[in-house]
Amino acid sequence: xxxxxxxxxxxxxxxxxxxxxxxxxxxxxxxxxxxxxxxxxxxxxxxxxxxxxxxxxxxxxxxxxxxxxxxxxxxxxxxxxxxxxxxxxxxxxxxxxxxxxxxxxxxxxxxxxxxxxxxxxxxxxxxxxxxxxxxxxxxxxxxxxxxxxxxxxxxxxxxxxxxxxxxxxxxxxxxxxxxxxxxxxxxxxxxxxxxxxxxxxxxxxxxxxxxxxxxx
Numbered sequence: 001x002x003x004x005x006x007x008x009x010x011x012x013x014x015x016x017x018x019x020x021x022x023x024x025x026x027x028x029x030x031x032x033x034x035x036x037x038x039x040x041x042x043x044x045x046x047x048x049x050x051x052x053x054x055x056x057x058x059x060x061x062x063x064x065x066x067x068x069x070x071x072x073x074x075x076x077x078x079x080x081x082x083x084x085x086x087x088x089x090x091x092x093x094x095x096x097x098x099x100x101x102x103x104x105x106x107x108x109x110x111x112x113x114x115x116x117x118x119x120x121x122x123x124x125x126x127x128x129x130x131x132x133x134x135x136x137x138x139x140x141x142x143x144x145x146x147x148x149x150x151x152x153x154x155x156x157x158x159x160x161x162x163x164x165x166x167x168x169x170x171x172x173x174x175x176x177x178x179x180x181x182x183x184x185x186x187x188x189x190x191x192x193x194x195x196x197x198x199x200x201x202x203x204x205x206x207x208x209x210x211x212x213x214x215x216x
């Protein structure tokens with residue numbers, strides 16, 4: 001934790017989860033095995049940008065202990081989402097943005113030359129492949145979202161666009177909120193509920209969501 005707090009590139013570090021066993025019977029080997037499995041599950045899900053620079057693959061446990069730890073992992077997969085850490089849900093590629101055909105809203109955002117298209121799914125707010133994002137961030141670009149954007153570049157989900165000042169989304173990317181998506185697209189602080197607009201009507205995401213919740 002001290003290393004994370006000191007590292008400038010990890011200034012997004014604000015919350016943590018401490019995993020314990022009620023019987024205080026987790027050994028160092030158990031912890032290494034759990035770390036290995038949780039990192040693997042998170043990478044396979046692709047739902048978050050993982051900042052770990054190491055990918056441990058620890059399996060040196062007796063079969064009985066492995067079975068116990070697999071049960072432990074299963075319990076974590078149930079509990080962590082309830083606490084707001086939904087790390088293991090696999091991304092599901094949404095259908096092509098037909099909009100009128102399936103009744104799902106398609107959202108647009110334009111910012112200083114960047115143009116993005118998005119949809120809301122059960123997994124989160126999804127910016128669709130082919131959208132663009134600004135490279136040069138303003139002073140208001142939140143450091144956490146800047147780190148997230150840089151991680152997308154590193155893992156190939158954002159690539160250089162034909163416009164030298166832009167990145168292009170090489171794949172659909174799921175964000176935890178419309179504001180996170182808007183901030184990465186615009187490379188500045190952005191209010192997603194206000195700035196994302198329904199393609200068909202020009203209505204803001206905020207008003208669209210309020211209307212949907214109200215049954216209108």
